[in-house]
Amino acid sequence: MEVVVNGEKQNYSEDKVSILNLLQQNEVDKPELVTVQLNEEFVDKETYESVFVAHQDQVEFLYFMAGGSR
Numbered sequence: 001m002e003v004v005v006n007g008e009k010q011n012y013s014e015d016k017v018s019i020l021n022l023l024q025q026n027e028v029d030k031p032e033l034v035t036v037q038l039n040e041e042f043v044d045k046e047t048y049e050s051v052f053v054a055h056q057d058q059v060e061f062l063y064f065m066a067g068g069s070r
Contacts (some may be wrong), residue, residue: 019049020049028061033046034061036059037060037062038057038058039058
């Protein structure tokens with residue numbers, strides 16, 4: 001199965017890959033700090049373990065950072 005994660009194609013031999021598995025396989029240390037979009041729809045953090053991706057899905061990991069001006 002091929003999934004596009006943050007613009008890069010990734011191949012998985014498993015038929016069922018959850019959002020949580022994707023985060024772990026992409027070495028995201030703190031998945032609770034990442035917002036995930038699946039095919040341009042936001043995924044609730046509480047469902048990362050139960051939402052599965054399909055062949056050619058588009059997944060984006062969004063990291064929000066605080067900042068300011070000087």
